[in-house]
Amino acid sequence: MPLSVYDADEEAVSPSSAYRTNTVTHSDSQRYLSTRGEDIGFRFQDTVLNSLSSDGGFYLPEGTPKLSLSDLTKWKDLSFRDVALAIFSIFISPVEIPAEHLGQIVDASLAGLPNASFAPVTRVDQHHGLYLAELYHGPGGLHDGFGLKALGVFLDYFLEKENMSLAGQEKHHVTVIDGLAGDVGFAAGQAFRGRRNVSFVSLQPSTETPSTGTSESPDISGTNVHVIGMKSASSQDTKIFFLTSYTPEQQIARQLARESKTGSVQDLETLLCGSWPRTLAGIASYFYVYFQIARKVPSLKFGRDKVSFGIPTTDWDIIAAFVARRMGLPVERIIVATSQPDGPLDRLWATGRYESESQAGNNNSAPAMMTTTATWKSEHLENNDEASLSLGQHAVQTEPEFLVSGHVERLFWFLAYDFVTMAGHDIMDAEWDRRQAGGEIQTWLRKLRSKGGFGPVYQDVLESGRRCFGCERTGRPQVQGTVAEVYQGCGGLVVDLGAAAAIKASIKSIKTEKMAGSRSQATVHVVLGLGDPALKVEDLEEALGGLARTQGVSTCLQKVLNRSRELDEMRAAGRIDMHIMAESMDEVKAAVETITWAAVERTE
Template sequence: MQYVSTRGHAAAQTFSHILLGGLAPDGGLYLPAEYPQVSDAELTHWRTLSYADLAFEVLKKFATDIPEADLKALAHKTYTADVYRNVRAGENAAQITPLRVLEEKNGKKIVLQALSNGPTLAFKDMAMQLLGNLFEYTLAKDNAELNIFGATSGDTGSAAEYAMRGKKGVRVFMLSPYKKMSAFQTAQMFSLQDPNIFNIAVKGVFDDCQDMVKAVSNDHAFKAAKKIGTVNSINWARVVAQVVYYFRGYLSATTSNDQKVSFTVPSGNFGNICAGHIARMMGLPIDKLVAATNENDVLDEFFRTGVYRVRPSSETYHTSSPSMDISKASNFERFIYDLTGRDSKRLSALFHLVETKGGFDLSGKPGSDGDEFHKIAEYGFCSGKSTHDDRLATIRDVQKNYGITVDTHTADGIKVAREYLTPDVTMIVLETALPAKFNETIREALGRDAERPAGFENIEALPQKFEVMDADVAQVKAYIAAHTE
């Protein structure tokens, strides 16, 4: 399996080669030269597998240069009931991502897929725990070191830090928007005292943090000298690890391979739903992929109109589903690459328009930049938007009628999922976090605190260690350099 850049100017590479990096040298994102396919016989066999064995079967299609015995050992080391132990009443930790029927009316069914049972109570653990083990495995072979430089809107940071803390040869430098995460999210990250963890709170929004990660990734001399890698979803291994739970969700929700399901995915940086797109391209019978956004509705606008219009920091809202407070969706480029027929020259021209004009228009209307919008339905994509009032109403409704407390992002997903239900096609909503991570809004919606798993009772009271900086690439580079000498 070889990987190519969406921008078309980087040499094809193996999985292990791109694992420790981020952006390709030409500034593009890596994708397989062609998507591996899953046969009907394989899908039938996979119904019998544990999550770890399923992960191995999916991963070996992409990581063909890692010995299968090693890859299987890594999957089994990662996906255990002990690691994913933060299950709620009625859930089975051994299933890793158990399903729960939320509602079923007139042949229309909504199912929640629990992805938040890992150590940081968010779906990011599903990929990040594997990434930590892959990094350690790869670095150990060469007795090498890696300095991870990433950005988070809330959940990626803690998931990465918990996955990498104590890993030999690994340091983590994580940017986050200052005072724009929930108190729980902030405490999860900043309370870590491990010597290989460095938290940097940036005076700005997530997009400012993400821009700095890309700027450093594009400084090839600095990146090489300081051995910079990334754990953001621009890292291909992050995305491919997420593909696994789409297969698990489908196989758990159906009894035969001629059935279809749909997925609704709370979407900010487009990494989570991009994994669903890849699963669909591999042959998984997905009907719809529904992107649920919050007030930062760049993706919803595109899937409704064909217009991709990124917002500046000043127009990016701080919301009660803060992990989606994003106006530049990095992984969106991977989908546009497929939408344009994998035409790197066309892709590069469109993203040049993003840089120079703030976006592009594929609606096909007079004066637009293209007409690819008409092909979006072929890929199953649709979208919707949820506001603060919507998520409060959804949290209250789900608690009152089903006795389940959901977090704010999952509430956005449920609200939008209800707009796209089809008889006899199960809608799986990907749960993104446990509600304890966003207690301020749970208290506003329900008048009480969210239940907390053991060990997180007083996390906000722990001492915190972090640096506050301006959104200044030179300042961040100097900080990295000072702490890697």
């Protein structure tokens, strides 16, 4: 066993390296490529164990199957569990995960989630055929509870599979470092809990005084989830991380992952940014929501009538909706709700140019669909010199390789691929088309890196995006008003600000289409509720305080308030685990090493 997880041999490889698939064992949808166009033929296992391809790109399936009406009909009465299993089976070869094991993985990923009432659907507007699908019934009150748990279970499965052949040898183990310390980090900690081959470490700011000896010998028995309290975050040892507007905890998480030679330490934000398994879980959710709507709305002609989805600005859900649409789910448009006065995606559809916030002269707000921006060193990328690029939410000053989030880059790849296949008129084969699409991505990112933007993109690419996407801007007063309107008009139903923004955006989109005389094929509009209102009751107090006092607290609102207290209690219980305190980067690294090797020894 090496002395440190950071001192491993430079030639050491992760368990997913040096393997390529073939057409006998894997279909097109079960083989994976990089969005950068240089690497192809990956397994699903590679997408789980590595956040990025070796060329710095993100994983995508080489093919996306188109489902028939007959396929959809077979699925329409399935439980969410079976819909998810069907989706996973399309993208995962049984050579990698036998059908029986895949079913067990889905069951483990759904454990503790309300499968019987997964994604309940409620009508929220009587005039526009608008429905709300609640997708937040998971760990921590977030929409991707299933996706987060699936990622942890898949990661554990493949590590266990590799470790079975290592009797008497050092076992593979991954430690995920969370520098977010917010709702996502809390939910991820809940989702990763109990995984045998994965440890989860959350870095959180703390003013507590370290108890004697905890830095040297933390008590880590009986759990794989740990909290390190970052005391004196402004100390000299951590000042080197204030190169960007990321928190010190985020910077340290990235640095620890960057220094790991074999991928045994991974940064949660980067892991989630590129997570294909998480996207598959999202795709399954969209199919299931459509089936729910079909049961709720008898007038909808199943498989023929289309729906439009309204989504708060969350790129992971947007790419999942986009892929579901490509697979044949009857989706008319994806309406993105944004508070941006002029976001990058909004400008792209309007002008044909994509620009970073610094280029557009707006440095203080997060760009639409760019909610996660990470950094990663890739030897294959050009212009790896230090630079200062403002990307809105995060001003990245070193290693600007992720100029857009992984899911936005995937969207760009699909648009480029569609253009290449149309322009090629079937002259070249599919592999050539895929590599050309990757080449377009490389070109766009070089221009984004050097000039702060790219475009105008080809008109066909632009029209393809406009047909699929719409961006609608909503201000906070409008959103708060929508929360109140839903509460009054839907029997005391409570929605969070994100869902309210998507409701407002969907209504605006419907009205805009009618005014323009557009013949939209969408007969139903569905808004996704991605966050439990209980997560931010202060927002509800601001939006509903007056109504609750004059009209009384509805049953739904009382349940939300009760859940809020339960979440607070869960977080308080989690803070008890803050038995490791650190005042410097070296102390954090030492604690992570102790946690990792203790976990490895327990599995030997």
